[in-house]
Amino acid sequence: MSSSQAHGDRLLRCLLTGFVVLLLLFVLGxxxxxxxxxxxxxxxxxxxxxxxxxSFLPPPAEWTADxxxxxxxxxxxxxxxxxxxxxxxxxxxxxxxxxxxxxxxxAVGTQPGTTMKDADxxxxxxxxxxxxxxxxxxxxxxxxxPPDTELGGTNDILxxxxxxxxxxxxxxxxxxxxxxxxxxRPFSVGTNQIIWSYGSDDNSTIKHVNRGIGELDL
Ligand code: HEM
Numbered sequence: 292m293s294s295s296q297a298h299g300d301r302l303l304r305c306l307l308t309g310f311v312v313l314l315l316l317f318v319l320g321x322x323x324x325x326x327x328x329x330x331x332x333x334x335x336x337x338x339x340x341x342x343x344x345x346s347f348l349p350p351p352a353e354w355t356a357d358x359x360x361x362x363x364x365x366x367x368x369x370x371x372x373x374x375x376x377x378x379x380x381x382x383x384x385x386x387x388x389x390x391x392x393x394x395x396x397x398a399v400g401t402q403p404g405t406t407m408k409d410a411d412x413x414x415x416x417x418x419x420x421x422x423x424x425x426x427x428x429x430x431x432x433x434x435x436x437p438p439d440t441e442l443g444g445t446n447d448i449l450x451x452x453x454x455x456x457x458x459x460x461x462x463x464x465x466x467x468x469x470x471x472x473x474x475x476r477p478f479s480v481g482t483n484q485i486i487w488s489y490g491s492d493d494n495s496t497i498k499h500v501n502r503g504i505g506e507l508d509l
Pocket of ligand 1: 398399400405406407412413414433434436486487488495496497498499502503504
């Protein structure tokens with residue numbers, strides 16, 4: 292064999308060996324390469340609860356002096372036997388709804404001590420379908436309680452209404468938290484002591500058939 296032929300054979304063997312090595316590397320590489328995860332399916336849009344725009348929310352119940360205590364009209368309620376007082380307030384006003392099992396007068400007040408003396412009261416009744424509400428003040432231990440206007444004060448009941456239904460009297464009214472009238476007592480944030488009472492007659496000079504004290508917190 293000539294030297295050039297031997298050289299050609301070696302070159303051919305080298306090439307063949309190189310090819311086989313490359314082939315092996317390729318096969319091994321393919322077998323050992325990490326599995327590429329298949330593409331995840333396209334993400335669907337998120338379904339977490341979303342707050343609807345304000346315009347979709349039911350409006351808060353509006354206070355109306357229509358003699359009906361409707362859902363959401365008041366934020367708090369307290370019951371003393373047959374006497375129920377509902378109330379709500381904002382920064383300026385207090386809204387009160389009294390619902391009492393009587394066909395006579397109903398009242399709520401705030402007093403500085405015991406008895407009725409110097410109590411600021413609101414008294415209302417419904418007669419022949421018409422509601423009457425007085426802003427009154429008790430000058431003595433057990434009355435009398437003339438309207439504030441008769442004492443030189445002001446009538447500070449800004450709106451009122453009422454209905455008598457099924458043996459119940461409902462009286463609703465709105466007042467400033469602090470009227471500035473000296474015959475009114477301001478309502479303040481926190482606990483306000485109240486006195487309550489009701490009669491069995493619309494005549495507001497006839498004494499209550501039931502009365503008591505309670506709390507109204509703002
Ligand atoms: C309609 C005219 C009224 C008369 C003639 C009258 C009369 C009296 C009398 C004689 C008492 C003492 C006897 C008892 O305890 O029952 C009394 C107590 C009381 N009254 Fe009247 N009242 C009148 C209206 C009111 C009103 C409108 C309220 C509340 C908003 C009220 C709240 C009270 C309270 C809380 C007591 C208990 C006072 C205490 O023992 O410290 N009263 N009332």
